Amino acid sequence: MDSPPADIESLALGDAKKNLHHIRYLCSRGLNGHAQRKRIWPLVLGLTERDLERDRRLLETESAKLDQFMREEEKGRSAGMKNRGRLNTPSRIVFDQDDLSMSFINVLDGKGDPEEKDEEEEGERKKLPVKDWNLIICDVNRSMWMFIQDEELTNRRRELCYMLGSLFRASKDEPGPQLHYYQGLHDIASILLLTCGKDLGFSILRRLSRSYLQDKMGSSIDYVTEELDLLWHLVKIANPRLFRFVQSTRLIPYVALPWTLTWFSHNVPDLNSAATFFDLFLSSHPLMPIYASASLMLYMSSHGLYNVRGDFTDVHDFISRFSSTHVVPYQKLLKDAVLLFDKYPPQKLLLSNAKLSGYLTIQRYPYPWVPPNEYHITPQERRDATPTHLKVGLIAAGTIAAVATLTLLVTLKKSDGV
Known part of the structure; x- marks a missing residue:
């Protein structure tokens, strides 16, 4: 994820409760190191x-x-x-x-x-x-x-x-x-x-x-299975070809179990990348790990998954070993997970699984410390929620980058002319 503006620190030092919506948004984009996480994670969890x-x-x-x-x-x-x-x-x-x-x-x-x-x-x-x-x-x-x-x-x-x-x-x-x-x-x-x-x-x-893990820590595995079934539904509507492929190989969604149960920490090889997943999950809807899992499946579909020839075992082996046999762009996967979340929000996705909505993890969201409108926020509203002084900084940074790029192109063109 892109590094959030340094202003997240000033927001945290100010009226954190008033700024919580902005802090959670910036946290979801990824924080700068463990020192910042020690300050921000407690805030986003109230x-x-x-x-x-x-x-x-x-x-x-x-x-x-x-x-x-x-x-x-x-x-x-x-x-x-x-x-x-x-x-x-x-x-x-x-x-x-x-x-x-x-x-x-x-x-x-x-x-x-x-x-x-x-x-x-x-x-x-x-x-x-x-x-x-x-x-x-x-x-x-x-x-x-x-x-x-x-x-x-x-x-x-x-x-x-x-x-x-x-x-x-x-x-x-x-x-x-x-x-x-x-x-x-x-x-x-x-x-x-x-x-x-x-x-x-x-x-x-x-x-x-x-909160986020309560039903995973329940007396049965029902919530886990329902959540994984929802993953397959998300894959189906996001990429019908991929869904047809996994159906043809009889692959079942439990292949994603290590991702959802451990928040990807079992599969990500370095601590900072693992913590970046937590930046997003701690400041988002409890189903965000499902969107991240779908993002990884979609990435695999364009990086060799369709080339696997064989039965369920071969496909399962390819997926379970993917992170150790490929260089996975985890930052991109998290961005894509947010895009999936925006395109297929939980309130629509859950229509396919009414039973899942009854579990405490989902039923109680937004949790008491979460801004009440966060669950229903649209992508445009999320962008609009960025404080004005941060927007100005981002626009200025973008303008500077554009000018630098244009200058470089003009220089290269003159060089070609010579």
Whole structure:
């Protein structure tokens, strides 16, 4: 995305509540580095100083309890006791880190669904600090290696355990539906941790768990499947040829599961690019990851997807490995996602799936901190919402660029004449 004007800082330092509409718009275009994200992300999510202080104390308290549990576990292993950390306690959505979507399909088919527990294992599980603690530990132990290494990686992984464990320990006493861990949540939490630090990252994660991610963290996978079905509908109306192709290969939308569950953080190889996805998602409609997924599918359609010959497995393999075999212009994909959003807005797209509109993630949007007219804003209104002094700066920059280009063309023409 294009870098937003530096004036976003002055807007944030001024009356942030009054300027929130402009701040969210500029954030969606991409921010300049982690320092700016630490200032802007809390604003676009409506987090107050009081919220941040409350969450900091909560994380400190729960982290101490989790640290004590982990130390006792270490002593137990040293003394030859049974390693509770090896218990098989998968979440509702189980997938292998190298092929997330295929294992998700196995869960839908009933394979690997962890309903049968013997009494001994169930008794051991009740001693864990949170229900899916072992799965969290397993996921964290293979996280963030693309971004950091060595001792920093060890320390950050411990902080990530504390963030996730504290989130679910605290949620037990909160009003509303019970939250459940899913594999892929640790990827989102990793980006928040590495970008904002553990305290602010934890506050943002708590906010997301009761808004953008709430139904993904529900007791069933229904919201996830409905959301992915909506992706296929978007592909169908945006590019009928692509939809016919995926239908002919019997490809199912679960191929996009790693993108939507992790907000692309599982697939994007560098931290800043991953954070840029978050710039857009945190300041947009909760269905924006679906538009980004469709944008990526459309990009693949013009970069080799139609040349794949074979069955479902071959097409799925091409898509799942695309980000590692191609240089993907993520900035362009996000721009195209916004264009898709403008052309096929959620209120129209959701007409094809009334059931999805009933989930809390969608039903409660715009969330209390979101400007009430943002959901219905048109592309022209969004451009008009840019403060006048920013418009002047953008127009001036465009004029300067145009003059420079014209001067260059005149110079080249004279050179040709010589």
